[in-house]
Amino acid sequence: MQIPLPELTSLDNILPTEPLLMMGAGPVPIPERVAKANSIVINHLGDTMAKIIEQVKQMSRYVFQTQSKWIMGVAGPGSAAMEMAITNLIWQNTKVLSISNGFFSSRLAEMARRVGADVVVYQVEQQQTADLESIKSYIETHKPEVITLVQGETSNTVCNKNLREIAELASQYQCYVIVDAVCTLSTMPLQMDEWKIDAVITGGQKGLSSIPGVSLIAFSERAYQRIHSRPNDCPQWCLDARLAEKFWHQSSYHYTAPVSGILAIHEALALICKETLENRFARHLRCSLALQRGIEALGLKLFVPAQARLNSVIGIQVPNGIAQNALCQHISNRYRVEIAGSFGLDIVRIGQMGEQSRAHHLFRTLHAFGCAIRDLGGNVDLPTGMAELERGLQNNLSDAE
Ligand SMILES: *Cc1c(COP(=O)(O)O)cnc(C)c1O
Numbered sequence: 001m002q003i004p005l006p007e008l009t010s011l012d013n014i015l016p017t018e019p020l021l022m023m024g025a026g027p028v029p030i031p032e033r034v035a036k037a038n039s040i041v042i043n044h045l046g047d048t049m050a051k052i053i054e055q056v057k058q059m060s061r062y063v064f065q066t067q068s069k070w071i072m073g074v075a076g077p078g079s080a081a082m083e084m085a086i087t088n089l090i091w092q093n094t095k096v097l098s099i100s101n102g103f104f105s106s107r108l109a110e111m112a113r114r115v116g117a118d119v120v121v122y123q124v125e126q127q128q129t130a131d132l133e134s135i136k137s138y139i140e141t142h143k144p145e146v147i148t149l150v151q152g153e154t155s156n157t158v159c160n161k162n163l164r165e166i167a168e169l170a171s172q173y174q175c176y177v178i179v180d181a182v183c184t185l186s187t188m189p190l191q192m193d194e195w196k197i198d199a200v201i202t203g204g205q206k207g208l209s210s211i212p213g214v215s216l217i218a219f220s221e222r223a224y225q226r227i228h229s230r231p232n233d234c235p236q237w238c239l240d241a242r243l244a245e246k247f248w249h250q251s252s253y254h255y256t257a258p259v260s261g262i263l264a265i266h267e268a269l270a271l272i273c274k275e276t277l278e279n280r281f282a283r284h285l286r287c288s289l290a291l292q293r294g295i296e297a298l299g300l301k302l303f304v305p306a307q308a309r310l311n312s313v314i315g316i317q318v319p320n321g322i323a324q325n326a327l328c329q330h331i332s333n334r335y336r337v338e339i340a341g342s343f344g345l346d347i348v349r350i351g352q353m354g355e356q357s358r359a360h361h362l363f364r365t366l367h368a369f370g371c372a373i374r375d376l377g378g379n380v381d382l383p384t385g386m387a388e389l390e391r392g393l394q395n396n397l398s399d400a401e
Contacts, residue, residue, distance in 0.1 A: 209354025
């Protein structure tokens with residue numbers, strides 16, 4: 001029996017005629033240079049690629065703030081980089097303390113369980129940062145070799161602002177610290193070496209403002225020694241750091257590298273270097289705080305109290321009587337702005353990662369957001385919200401553009 005040709009709709013007819021402004025929890029808008037690089041295919045081996053990989057590593061060292069040479073890329077989502085950290089540093093019976101603030105941090109625990117680790121989870125209270133004293137008592141009772149945590153928990157918009165203190169505490173007990181910085185890297189400070197972190201994970205499509213599907217990971221020298229002296233092979237062939245070393249450090253073949261995505265991430269990193277981390281952090285902070293101020297001035301409530309609040313993704317309580325899904329759909333259909341719902345919480349989320357933190361996007365997004373709520377019967381003070389956004393941005397607005 002022959003399988004008949006499928007009936008198709010052309011891509012032009014599937015995609016919206018006017019591109020949506022991507023203001024959700026990722027993927028985020030990409031700069032023109034990144035998009036252009038992403039359209040190029042070159043040989044995945046050879047001198048040209050070697051030069052590009054060398055620069056990707058150099059720029060990554062700056063962005064991760066590490067002198068470690070063990071930077072690697074991975075063809076896959078942020079989760080593949082998470083899995084690379086876990087499966088290389090953790091194996092059967094490794095004692096792991098997983099600090100869980102929510103959805104993504106618990107994914108790290110799940111990955112550790114799947115390689116047979118002995119995992120204890122410290123479940124942090126909702127809307128709070130991980131508590132240093134609690135971590136200390138978990139370390140003393142469980143004696144973990146490895147600790148996993150997120151810097152920013154994108155799902156419920158909590159930030160472990162005391163990451164530095166946590167990592168320094170862990171290092172006093174010789175624990176290896178794995179940090180998921182998928183949504184935060186390059187949007188807020190993270191100093192891998194100075195804070196004594198052993199593995200930092202990031203994805204392409206969030207803080208870095210590159211495309212989804214190519215991710216980066218940095219291992220400390222100490223972590224890399226652990227990988228080289230592990231008792232058995234990493235069970236995941238594609239994610240095996242010792243095999244990835246062939247491509248990322250010896251210009252030879254592991255698997256065919258995602259060349260276009262690597263070119264894209266090269267450009268995303270180059271833009272970060274050009275902007276400098278200092279200016280980039282300042283831009284993100286100014287934009288996010290101004291947007292938060294605008295949202296509150298609409299008459300809405302932010303989900304997380306200021307002391308634990310993530311700035312890279314803003315969580316907003318949905319006004320009574322309006323469904324999260326209906327709001328996300330309406331703002332997308334009517335105003336061509338994408339925002340995100342959340343997993344199991346009655347909040348919507350607006351991202352402030354990379355290209356999302358631009359003044360003109362903020363005005364369009366806040367206006368669309370206020371209008372969408374009003375359209376659905378909610379009560380918002382749109383003029384005051386817009387004015388407060390403007391006030392928040394007024395200082396050094398030029399840097400935010
Ligand atoms: C998005 C995200 C991930 C997962 O990234 P994917 O590319 O979806 O696999 C992991 N951790 C955090 C903190 C994230 O924000």
